[in-house]
Amino acid sequence: MLFPCNKKIYHVSCGRYPFLKEVLYPGDEYTTSFTRAEKKVLRKRKYEKPSDWVPKHRQIMKGDFAGQNLSFEITPHLRGIMDAAVLAFVREIILCAAPQTAKTTGIDSLIAWSRIFDRGPACSFYPDANTAERAMEERIAPMVKSSPLLKKQTLKGRDTFTTHRIKMVGGNWETGWAGSTSQTADRPLKIVDMQEVNKKAYGSSGDETSAIGLLRKRVRSYRGHKIFMSSTPTTETGNITILLASECEAVFVQWVRCPHCHDEIYMHFSEERFFWPKEEDENGAEYDCDRKLIKSKRLGRYVCQSCGALWDDNDRNKAIRRETWRLRILDEDGEVDPEQKGEEMFRYLMRERPATIGFIMPSWMSYMVSLSEVVHDYLRSDDPALDPAEQLKAKKDFENGHRAGPWKIEKRARKSAELMRLKDKRPVGIVPSEGVAALVAGIDTQDYEFWYWIHAVGYGRNPKRWLIRCGKVNDFEDIRQVVLLNPHLDINKINYPVQKALQDYQGHRASKVYDFCASTGSIIMPARGEQTMATPYDTPVVEFYPGAEKRRFPGALRRVRGHSTFYKDKAAGILDTNRDDPGGLALYSTMPDSYIDQLCSEVRNEDGFWEQIRSHQNHLWDCFYNALIAEDILGVKYWPEPDENEEEDNDLVVTSVTATMG
Numbered sequence: 238m239l240f241p242c243n244k245k246i247y248h249v250s251c252g253r254y255p256f257l258k259e260v261l262y263p264g265d266e267y268t269t270s271f272t273r274a275e276k277k278v279l280r281k282r283k284y285e286k287p288s289d290w291v292p293k294h295r296q297i298m299k300g301d302f303a304g305q306n307l308s309f310e311i312t313p314h315l316r317g318i319m320d321a322a323v324l325a326f327v328r329e330i331i332l333c334a335a336p337q338t339a340k341t342t343g344i345d346s347l348i349a350w351s352r353i354f355d356r357g358p359a360c361s362f363y364p365d366a367n368t369a370e371r372a373m374e375e376r377i378a379p380m381v382k383s384s385p386l387l388k389k390q391t392l393k394g395r396d397t398f399t400t401h402r403i404k405m406v407g408g409n410w411e412t413g414w415a416g417s418t419s420q421t422a423d424r425p426l427k428i429v430d431m432q433e434v435n436k437k438a439y440g441s442s443g444d445e446t447s448a449i450g451l452l453r454k455r456v457r458s459y460r461g462h463k464i465f466m467s468s469t470p471t472t473e474t475g476n477i478t479i480l481l482a483s484e485c486e487a488v489f490v491q492w493v494r495c496p497h498c499h500d501e502i503y504m505h506f507s508e509e510r511f512f513w514p515k516e517e518d519e520n521g522a523e524y525d526c527d528r529k530l531i532k533s534k535r536l537g538r539y540v541c542q543s544c545g546a547l548w549d550d551n552d553r554n555k556a557i558r559r560e561t562w563r564l565r566i567l568d569e570d571g572e573v574d575p576e577q578k579g580e581e582m583f584r585y586l587m588r589e590r591p592a593t594i595g596f597i598m599p600s601w602m603s604y605m606v607s608l609s610e611v612v613h614d615y616l617r618s619d620d621p622a623l624d625p626a627e628q629l630k631a632k633k634d635f636e637n638g639h640r641a642g643p644w645k646i647e648k649r650a651r652k653s654a655e656l657m658r659l660k661d662k663r664p665v666g667i668v669p670s671e672g673v674a675a676l677v678a679g680i681d682t683q684d685y686e687f688w689y690w691i692h693a694v695g696y697g698r699n700p701k702r703w704l705i706r707c708g709k710v711n712d713f714e715d716i717r718q719v720v721l722l723n724p725h726l727d728i729n730k731i732n733y734p735v736q737k738a739l740q741d742y743q744g745h746r747a748s749k750v751y752d753f754c755a756s757t758g759s760i761i762m763p764a765r766g767e768q769t770m771a772t773p774y775d776t777p778v779v780e781f782y783p784g785a786e787k788r789r790f791p792g793a794l795r796r797v798r799g800h801s802t803f804y805k806d807k808a809a810g811i812l813d814t815n816r817d818d819p820g821g822l823a824l825y826s827t828m829p830d831s832y833i834d835q836l837c838s839e840v841r842n843e844d845g846f847w848e849q850i851r852s853h854q855n856h857l858w859d860c861f862y863n864a865l866i867a868e869d870i871l872g873v874k875y876w877p878e879p880d881e882n883e884e885e886d887n888d889l890v891v892t893s894v895t896a897t898m899g
């Protein structure tokens with residue numbers, strides 16, 4: 238009986254294997270067949286792009302969509318990123334993304350895809366050991382187990398799945414943490430995935446010996462290697478921001494299509510683009526609707542820049558499903574230009590073949606983030622009810638967590654043009670004739686010069702202030718002349734002497750400052766700012782000269798330790814107040830712009846401390862806050878305001894002083 242042939246017959250020739258000549262006789266025909274195991278090894282799977290393969294074989298393990306296959310209906314942006322990342326010439330992929338934009342899901346999916354189509358050892362790195370273990374336990378291992386195709390790729394045995402490794406055909410899939418890099422440096426990897434590279438554990442991207450530097454070298458022995466670096470941005474010096482700026486050959490942003498007008502637009506945040514309901518008070522002035530209501534009732538909308546339609550979350554979801562990744566084009570301010578459409582990503586990639594590419598994913602591109610949540614967090618960052626530290630944190634969170642941009646310290650700085658509104662009509666050096674309680678001053682000591690600031694302060698807990706004079710002199714005696722000896726007159730020629738001044742002695746000519754202050758009879762006191770203190774200020778007795786040698790100070794003098802953060806906050810609050818409101822400051826009419834600029838030289842950083850902006854002089858800012866400490870040392874705010882009757886007596890006293898001086 239003849240059986241139908243159930244095996245394919247292959248002709249055998251010597252080909253590349255000369256030893257076959259010994260076995261085979263020329264002219265004879267030989268056939269062979271393959272065993273199942275041989276066939277399994279030799280079978281070449283039909284190539285599928287990640288965007289085709291992933292939705293069929295990759296399950297979501299956590300969150301709302303757990304148990305379902307990954308769908309590009311929900312995460313359309315991952316499609317472009319995945320297909321671009323697996324192109325042969327692309328080596329490094331940098332993802333700068335807001336939270337909840339599925340960046341980890343995307344990278345996990347790609348590594349899963351590579352288990353079939355681009356095998357080799359892969360390792361996902363996390364900032365710490367706990368996260369690494371949890372990622373393996375909760376996401377990666379269940380994902381491999383849940384997919385029959387992936388499970389087939391595991392090597393059978395008792396230790397196939399451990400807390401940090403899955404043994405797989407062609408190379409294991411492991412998880413590690415930034416601190417573990419040095420111990421495992423001898424083993425090369427084909428795919429390196431670094432999660433949250435902005436975390437401290439990774440070190441700095443510029444440092445060759447940091448975790449990032451070492452991991453980027455680990456792939457050298459594989460030609461077709463891939464390196465993923467992803468993070469939510471933090472500040473301008475964060476790794477992800479530096480990598481995007483200096484390592485990427487091309488950065489891509491997502492353009493979407495309006496479901497109403499079908500125009501392609503770039504979604505971005507501005508007060509014009511996002512819409513939320515406003516309410517009117519009895520005077521007809523508009524104010525923002527309660528942010529909590531906006532969030533709970535989903536009242537936030539996006540305004541299409543092309544047709545003006547208001548998108549709700551549903552429209553947004555439709556829009557992002559018709560997305561295109563395009564080359565990022567920056568405007569003069571370094572922001573993505575929403576008017577200029579960059580080249581389509583794959584066209585660009587195929588032509589330029591860049592090795593390092595980057596992607597930026599803001600929160601509003603994600604199905605998981607409601608537009609109302611964006612609006613809520615934006616309004617929160619501007620909420621005057623929050624204390625300044627919390628408000629600052631909310632601002633930073635919005636920048637990082639929604640815009641997916643770095644927190645720029647310079648951008649938040651006060652603009653000197655804003656302070657022009659504080660100028661009044663007074664010429665320099667003239668004290669107002671009414672309401673002045675005292676004159677105080679601050680002095681900043683530099684190596685070759687001194688900066689000074691003299692202002693008048695009014696009565697009460699929240700007094701008005703007037704800048705009388707500020708500037709720069711060269712010598713200690715000049716300071717004595719300008720601050721103490723020169724009369725500070727009002728229009729009635731009444732003199733107001735400076736009652737207390739604080740001179741900074743940090744670093745520059747400290748001992749001389751002590752001697753000089755002692756010679757003024759402690760009207761000028763040596764002062765030093767400290768970022769954190771339990772009290773606003775404190776005045777310890779000076780026993781020794783500054784310096785290591787502990788030279789005893791001969792006279793009786795107190796120095797001032799001032800809580801610089803506290804007083805700089807106060808100074809900033811004063812500059813924010815209107816000139817004629819209680820607590821406001823008036824600048825004299827001829828104050829030069831460069832002086833005003835010095836008042837805008839520092840800004841609170843993310844730790845809540847004041848930080849100098851590069852290239853801005855901050856001398857007068859320091860003088861100003863020292864003068865505020867001088868007010869408190871005098872206790873001006875507790876001084877009773879003289880009533881009408883007493884005023885005449887005061888006048889008499891003051892006039893007699895001027896008389897003696899004249």
Ligand SMILES: [Zn+2]
Nearest residue numbers: 495498541544
């Ligand atoms: Zn439209």
